[in-house]
Amino acid sequence: METKRIMRLSMLLSLSVVLNIIENMVPLFNGTVPGVKLGLANIVVLFVLFQYGFKDALFLSIVRVFLVGMINTGIFSIAFWFSLGGALFSILAMFLAKKTTKLSITGVSVTGSVFHCLGQIVVTCVLLNSVSAFAYFPIILAFSIPTGVLTGVISKELVKYFA
Amino acid sequence: MNKADIKLCLFILAVSLIIYCVMLLTSSNSANKKAVVYYDSKEVLSIDLNEKDTQNYTVKGYNGDVNIEISDGKVRVIEENSPRHLCSKQGWIKESYESIICLPNKVVINIVSKDDLDTIVR
Numbered sequence: 001m002e003t004k005r006i007m008r009l010s011m012l013l014s015l016s017v018v019l020n021i022i023e024n025m026v027p028l029f030n031g032t033v034p035g036v037k038l039g040l041a042n043i044v045v046l047f048v049l050f051q052y053g054f055k056d057a058l059f060l061s062i063v064r065v066f067l068v069g070m071i072n073t074g075i076f077s078i079a080f081w082f083s084l085g086g087a088l089f090s091i092l093a094m095f096l097a098k099k100t101t102k103l104s105i106t107g108v109s110v111t112g113s114v115f116h117c118l119g120q121i122v123v124t125c126v127l128l129n130s131v132s133a134f135a136y137f138p139i140i141l142a143f144s145i146p147t148g149v150l151t152g153v154i155s156k157e158l159v160k161y162f163a
Numbered sequence: 164m165n166k167a168d169i170k171l172c173l174f175i176l177a178v179s180l181i182i183y184c185v186m187l188l189t190s191s192n193s194a195n196k197k198a199v200v201y202y203d204s205k206e207v208l209s210i211d212l213n214e215k216d217t218q219n220y221t222v223k224g225y226n227g228d229v230n231i232e233i234s235d236g237k238v239r240v241i242e243e244n245s246p247r248h249l250c251s252k253q254g255w256i257k258e259s260y261e262s263i264i265c266l267p268n269k270v271v272i273n274i275v276s277k278d279d280l281d282t283i284v285r
Contacts (some may be wrong), residue, residue, distance in 0.1 A: 024247065034249050034264070051217065066184035073246060078225075078266055107168035114175060124266055129204035132262040132271050145172050149164070 009048070009056060016044035021071065035120070035136050036143045037149050039113055045091060046155035048107055051162060054095045061087040074125045082123050089119025105159065109152030113144040183232070186260040191276035196259065198238040200231065201271040212236045212257070212274070224268030243268055 019040040028036050041064060041104035049057035065087050093115035097108045117140040124133035188209040200208040200222055207222050210233055217234040219241070230242040243265055250265035256274060263272040 027247065027249075028251075032252055032254060034253050073267075078195060078269070079246065082266060102165070102167040103171060103271075104165045104168055107164045107171050110168070110171055110175065124264065127266065128264065128271055130201065130271050130273075132273055133264055135186070135260055135262040136178040136264075138183040141182070143174060145175055149172070 001017030005052070011058065012044050012048055013060050013063060013067075016041040016060065017067050017071070019044065020064065020068045020129075024072070033139060033143070035117065035140045036147075038147050039116065042090070042109065042112055042116070042151045043154050046094065046105060046112065046151065047158050047162075049091075050105060050155070050159050051095055054091075057095070058091050061091045078127060078135065081127060082120055086116040086120040086145060089122070090116035104152075105156045106149055106152030110145060110148030113148035113151070114141060115140065116158065117144055128159070164241070189278070190259045193217055193276045194236075195277040196236065196257075196274055197272050197277055198231075198233065201222065201273070203269045204271075212238065217246070224270050225240065226268050229265065229268055229270050236270060236272070239263070240265065240270075 004145050023038055025041050028038065034086075045057050045064075046062050048060050065080065066075060068076045068083065069077065071081040090112040094108050094112040094155045097111040100108070105109065117137070121133045121137055121140075125131055194213065198210045198212055199206055199210040200220075200226065201212075202222055204273055208220060208231075210218070210276065212230075212233065213236070214233065215235060217232065220231045220270075221228050221231070222231065223229070224243055227244040229240060232239055232241050237257040239255045240250045240253070243251055245265060245267035250263050250268075250270075253263055255261055256272070259273060259274045259276055264270075
């Protein structure tokens with residue numbers, strides 16, 4: 001049973017890395033709205049959070065950030081800290097939302113997407129020592145609703161399928 | 164989606180609209196604007212946006228030179244070296260609540276009203 005779990009989690013991890021790379025290759029609106037993306041890798045994180053629990057989801061997000069960092073820009077690069085901030089904010093917020101509120105998986109997904117952008121903006125502010133990044137906040141916040149709902153609905157179907 | 168989900172979405176939408184309105188209302192309408200360019204949180208360039216002519220500037224970025232164009236009260240990044248070129252794809256900005264941030268190059272471009280600066284000095 002333990003081997004099966006490890007196998008499944010590692011396959012989910014590689015899936016999340018692939019989704020992350022695909023997403024970076026196809027920017028939404030051709031990149032004219034900075035910071036807005038689908039968040040496809042969050043489908044995997046949500047699925048693991050609901051199917052396996054917080055510890056596994058946290059571990060998967062962190063390892064994913066390291067792997068994507070190694071593939072794209074190198075570990076401890078600026079982009080790496082940016083992703084790590086988003087991933088940690090998002091997974092902690094989703095865990096708390098799942099535990100303490102009546103939100104369904106879709107609502108948890110929207111929460112995750114809001115905190116993902118909040119995390120990235122906070123990291124940007126710290127790295128650049130400037131609050132300018134908050135200029136992007138309202139537009140990213142508004143876009144996190146449709147993208148969060150989309151990943152939430154997909155994760156819901158996945159959880160139903162595997163239950 | 165259940166009721167709580169819908170409430171959450173409406174709440175987020177309301178918050179984003181409120182922040183956006185506050186940004187619009189607090190932005191200055193003054194025609195007296197300038198673009199301030201920062202590299203690694205230090206000011207490296209300050210350009211008057213009242214000039215109608217198109218002008219090009221180059222500042223040093225973390226990954227190489229960043230090319231900035233000023234035209235008709237607007238500012239944009241033309242060329243820079245970064246993985247996804249988000250800041251050059253973003254295009255023109257001209258309002259004081261807008262910013263161009265090129266995180267890989269540690270370059271930030273803000274638009275400030277010169278009147279605001281006077282107020283601070285006063």
